[in-house]
Amino acid sequence: MTPPSIPVGVATGVGSWPGEDPREAAAVAVGELSALPHLVELPARGLGADLIGRAAAVLVDLPLDTSTTGYRVAQRPGKVTRRARDLLSRDLDAMEEAWEVAGLRGTDQPVKVQVVGPLTLASQLELFGGHRALTDAGAVRDLAESLAEGIAAHVGDVTRRLGSPVVVQLDEPGLPAVLDGTLPGVSILQTPRAMPEPEALDVLQTLIARLDRPVLVHCCAAGAPLALLRRSGAAMIGLDVALLRSADLDGVGEILQDGLPLALGLVPTVKPDRAPTWRELAEPAVRLVDRLGFPRTVLATQVLVTPACGLAGAGEDWARSALRGAAEVARAFADGAEFDR
Numbered sequence: 001m002t003p004p005s006i007p008v009g010v011a012t013g014v015g016s017w018p019g020e021d022p023r024e025a026a027a028v029a030v031g032e033l034s035a036l037p038h039l040v041e042l043p044a045r046g047l048g049a050d051l052i053g054r055a056a057a058v059l060v061d062l063p064l065d066t067s068t069t070g071y072r073v074a075q076r077p078g079k080v081t082r083r084a085r086d087l088l089s090r091d092l093d094a095m096e097e098a099w100e101v102a103g104l105r106g107t108d109q110p111v112k113v114q115v116v117g118p119l120t121l122a123s124q125l126e127l128f129g130g131h132r133a134l135t136d137a138g139a140v141r142d143l144a145e146s147l148a149e150g151i152a153a154h155v156g157d158v159t160r161r162l163g164s165p166v167v168v169q170l171d172e173p174g175l176p177a178v179l180d181g182t183l184p185g186v187s188i189l190q191t192p193r194a195m196p197e198p199e200a201l202d203v204l205q206t207l208i209a210r211l212d213r214p215v216l217v218h219c220c221a222a223g224a225p226l227a228l229l230r231r232s233g234a235a236m237i238g239l240d241v242a243l244l245r246s247a248d249l250d251g252v253g254e255i256l257q258d259g260l261p262l263a264l265g266l267v268p269t270v271k272p273d274r275a276p277t278w279r280e281l282a283e284p285a286v287r288l289v290d291r292l293g294f295p296r297t298v299l300a301t302q303v304l305v306t307p308a309c310g311l312a313g314a315g316e317d318w319a320r321s322a323l324r325g326a327a328e329v330a331r332a333f334a335d336g337a338e339f340d341r
Helices: 022-032 051-058 079-101 118-124 137-162 175-180 197-211 226-231 246-257 278-292 316-334
Strands: 064-066 071-073 111-116 166-171 215-219 236-240 262-267 303-307
Touching (some): 022 079, 022 316, 051 064, 051 071, 051 118, 051 137, 064 079, 079 137, 118 137, 118 197, 137 197, 166 197, 197 215, 197 226, 226 236, 226 246, 236 303, 246 278
Parallel strands (some): 215 236, 236 262
Antiparallel strands (some): 064 071
């Protein structure tokens, strides 16, 4: 099997998908995203199916339960952990079936799996005392180690089932709040401090290094820490283009200058009043590289096209259209389509 790599000049999904049917979701992902299908998440199924809940199925020796405000580290596996593992197993069964139907088993066709990143996870989990795991440096390290071990096992399972190379996406939507110290605490005395950037970088770097495979770090929040992400060891960085500010341009330019590819979120996650053309979807990326002074060929050589973020809030019709739109834009970039300056 060819070692995994994250392709560019193509399209993929970010993670979540509307509805509750894993077989239908897997069939759409494989059918619409021929170059990089992804194992979708279906948070509409409830407990254990959302971004943090899925971590309960991946973490090793750190079971999760629920609290009055969200998920909490538990002393022993219970309903939440069992349900999360069952849902993930169903998703993998559905993906394996779709892979077989498409004739992809044993090929070099890569597949992408998504898992919440260690810093966002630590910002959302409660410890036994009710405060966020982020407030305890030892707990953050334990979570990151458990997550790394669990992701490695998850990747191994997917590889065995599909017989294809697997790439990993770490979702870090909470990273700006972790660094800014804007997360609320259970009391004024337990408000999480702003995590120093070197500390956050060390957590992320260590986990990525342990995975020993290409990792896409995705942050679809405003104020993504571009310099930190560039130094994290990620093989690709994912961003929502609509959230980029003028202050972010230098950071994006440094990423491209370093030769790191970008997963650019260009397709709206909810249906707009009027369906945009592929040229309209592509325009923000074209404008970005023009403004940075890069040749437009980087759109084919350093860009993966995605929806702006997960599609759980979209209707199923628009979710399909969003993937098709992303694929159409990626083909235009790869083919060197002409755009007005």
